[in-house]
Amino acid sequence: MQDYDEVTAFLGHWGHFQQSVFFLLCASVLPNGFGSFSLIFLTDIPRxxxxxxxxxxxxxxxxxxxxxxxxxxxxxxxxxxxxxxxxxxxxxxxxxxxxxxxxxxxxxxxxxxxxxxxSKDIYKSTIVSEFDLVCSEEWKQPFTSTVYFMGVLVGSFFSGQLSDRLIPESPRWLLSQGRVEEAENIVKYAAKKNKVEAPQVIFDDYDSPADKTQANERHSIFSLLRTANIRNTSIILCLVWFTLSTGYFGLSLNTSRLHADPFISCFISAAVEVPAYITSWLALQYLPRRLAVVSILLLGGVSLYFIQLVPHGLSYLSITLEMVGKFGITTGTALMFVYTAELFPTVLRNTATGMCTTVSRVGSCIAPFLLKLSQYFKYLPYITLGTLAVVSAFATVFLPESFGRPLPQTIEQMHKRERMKCPFITRKGQSKHVKIFESRL
Known part of the structure; x- marks a missing residue:
């Protein structure tokens, strides 16, 4: 079977087609922040x-x-x-x-x-003051945020269908489904947009009997649980995504409590994300995926643990540690989108990413209530998030490495990549040829 990257190399890497898809995706993401983080102010509790x-x-x-x-x-x-x-x-x-x-x-x-x-020192009103969501009714304050995130969870199913109409389908995925003609049409359209000439026949040997058999095989979320290797990878990824989403939204919604002025707090919290995304881009360029994710999770988790050790008079040190935690979790979130896509074959890539994002939405629904644990012990939310981050870092050690390796296109290729479970343990008796083969995958 042809190598997809080699066959489509004539398109180039950053033509007009790739640029239009990229900026359409960016435009679809921009409104999300206004909706999600307006909750910081709408649901804030005045004195x-x-x-x-x-x-x-x-x-x-x-x-x-x-x-x-x-x-x-x-x-x-x-x-x-x-x-x-x-x-x-x-x-x-x-x-x-x-x-x-x-x-x-x-x-x-x-x-x-x-x-x-x-108090009207900061807000004229919030939903808390409008509906008296305090004291015995205080549980309704985080519940309003949870309802919002539940709406995001439900809306993701419909937005996925819409994106199929704000974006063109992936030719690689179409090929995995045996829809060669549709894939060729999209690649030819991309060539036209990039002002390059496409071959008359692009995918000339994707209609082999073996490919047809694979294309006719139906894959669903249950395919992620079919074998031990894929199942273990899926479970670990779900844990990491859950941790990152819970931490990201938990720390973001907590920004109004960092400083006397919640608007300054929100600015600081948002500003931290700029170096976080730059760091994630650099890590994706130069560092192994597993090392990057483990390191950044440990950085975020340990910094949140240290908050409880800060003396009462050093509030700015507590804010700094919390922002270091937010930096780590934000960086990890950006890394996991790429890492997850690289681990699964084409036929399961969308399904696996969709499952992980769905689990992450569960974490965002829980995050508002997690903050309420501070009523029992001030630092309990930080301890909980730090523990989740450290456990997730340990679990990530058992994921396969994907840096600098070709994307798996079949489930069989994914199995071969996952033969070695722990990066620090080499099986005895493993032949030299097998080791060389695995190092090349």
Whole structure:
């Protein structure tokens, strides 16, 4: 069977056809950030406390009616409780002074029966202040983000069909399905766009009986579980994609808590992604895939672990470590799109990538609730994300290497590439010829 890259070499690498496809794909991605990260501001929780009606109270009782609570080592006004209004009103009318004549710890408390008062220092309103998604209703705040990401998950099925109409089908995939004539038409169209002359017959031996048998074989998501090699690779990739998506959206949605000004926080978080994508491009050019992914996952995971060790007064160091974690996870996300595509043969490449992205959407749905773990222990979200990153780094060690190797076009070629499970272990008794063969795959 012909080598696809050699047959289509006459097209060139960066002609008008490739450029138009590239920029169409970029245009389809641009709106995503506006939708996803507007949640940072739309669902942010302003400072709030129980609303105190306009009644006749002394100034001392107005200031003391909201009890103080210890939150993450700081004394703050309670967000969900106040001293009973009727009791406070009587004490104020009798001239008692809070803290002197009255021990506030002995006063009975009640919930925010009159609603809440929200700070307008940053936002005029958010969905939290509009619908009182605080205290007993606070679970609805992360749920709104989860509903959004569930919509993204469902919408991905329809956007895939749309892309088949914003992009031309892959000739390589068409050939794997035995649709030689359609593949030739697309390549000839690309040649016309690139202003080069295409051969009269491009794929002259893709209609062999062996290729027809493979093309007629139906592949689905269950094909990723058919053999042990493919199944193990699929499971590891799903774990890594889940970790990266959970970490990326978890840290992104947490940006409003990094700094007193959430807009500055969001800018810092977005700016970190620029060097992250540059780093991923350099890594794809010069580093083995497995080494790059393992290193970047460890960098992200370890930096998130260290946040809990930072002294309370060094908040900027905590922000720096969190942004290093975001840098690592963002870089890893970019790497995995390429790494995943390189591991699977043409007949399974789209299916495998689609499965991994679907699993990653599950991680994004969980991310808003993961942040709520800070209510039990401030650093629990960072510990959870760091643990996932370290475990994923260890699992990635068992993936095959694909750097500098031709893309597998058949399942058999994928099996040959995956013979050696661990890069640090060589089987005893393996012949010299087999080692040379595997090194060339």
């Amino acid at each position: 709030h406390h129980c609303l105190v009606p306009d009644i006749n109270l002394t100034e001392d009782w107005h200031q003391a009616i909201i009890p103080m609570e210890m939150v993450n080592g700081k004394l703050e006004l309670s967000r969900c409780r106040r001293y009973r209004l009727d009791v406070v009103k009587n004490l104020s009318a009798q001239g008692y002074i809070p803290g002197q004549d009255v021990n506030l710890t002995n006063l009975e408390q009640e919930g925010c029966v009159d609603g809440w008062s929200y």
